[in-house]
Amino acid sequence: MELKDLLKDLHEKGLQQISAVDQINKLNEIRVQLLGKKGPLTQALRGMKDLKPDERPEIGALANVIRDDLQNKLDQAKQHLEQEAIQLQLQKEKIDVTLPGNKRKVGTKHVINQVMDDIESLFIGLGYQVVAGPEVEEDHYNFEMMNLPKDHPARDMQDTFYITKETLMRTHTSPVQARTMEQHDFSKGPLKMISPGRVYRRDTDDATHSHQFNQIEGLVVDEHITMADLKGTLELLAQHVFGSDREIRLRPSYFPFTEPSVEVDVSCFNCNGQGCSVCKKTGWIEVLGAGLVHPNVLENAGIDSKIYGGFAFGVGPDRFAMLKYGINDIRDFYLNDVRFLEQFKGE
Known part of the structure; x- marks a missing residue:
């Protein structure tokens, strides 16, 4: 077969191979086979040395046309296959926007945190500052500064977890108040604060008590503070x-850190004071303890009790939540049962 006919035959077969390919990787193999250094077109062109000088220009021009045509067809085929691949991928990832979406479960703030945030918001609006403190506390601040010296019998009511003889898990947030009173400068105004946080006691006698719970204590110290x-x-x-x-x-009532001390009852919100099972037929529900700050507590913090007085109170957000929402078992707050927690999503 003459070289001219061989080139035309290679051209025709090459076009057939390109038109039949359906994958890019196969197309790359055909490119190497047709136009590579070891391909038939290159091999055929090496035979030009045997041609007559007057035949070489014609065969060379024909070879260039065939090579350029095959290269263009390969490029077009590659572009076509890439577009097909994109369309196929888009088809696979197609989203029907008319279908209902997948609902994502959204959590909610814990009911105790809701109650605490609500109380904090109230007192911030009244001009109080919110002060936090360490949960691992010194005996000095937890008890002694609060008029509870060592061996004081009232310590039994707040039996707690000791780490060392002088270090413990705080039983109330009162130590935060003691630390704040030590540092407060009354020339800048009265002290008005609340101290929210977790406290710890060895108190698990029934379903209404836990060894760990939350507390918000409030304190006001200024001149001329009264029970009113x-x-x-x-x-x-x-x-x-x-x-x-x-x-x-x-x-x-009696609390070592206040004098006089009181228990505070609220009229029953279930029966409006008429008497029911919630208030044990009394019409009242005990909610917190309070009183005027004991002079010893003020003096322990370096405050002159003859000039300054104050009041303090302790709120149990866990108890407030139990009373407000009719929850019978305090342990429900800590079991992370979604069925329980979702009831307070709208609060």
């Missing part, structure tokens, strides 16, 4: 949490 200031503050708190028609009453 305390009652007005607590009445506002009770109405904010339990309803604007709630009333409170103060009953004498």
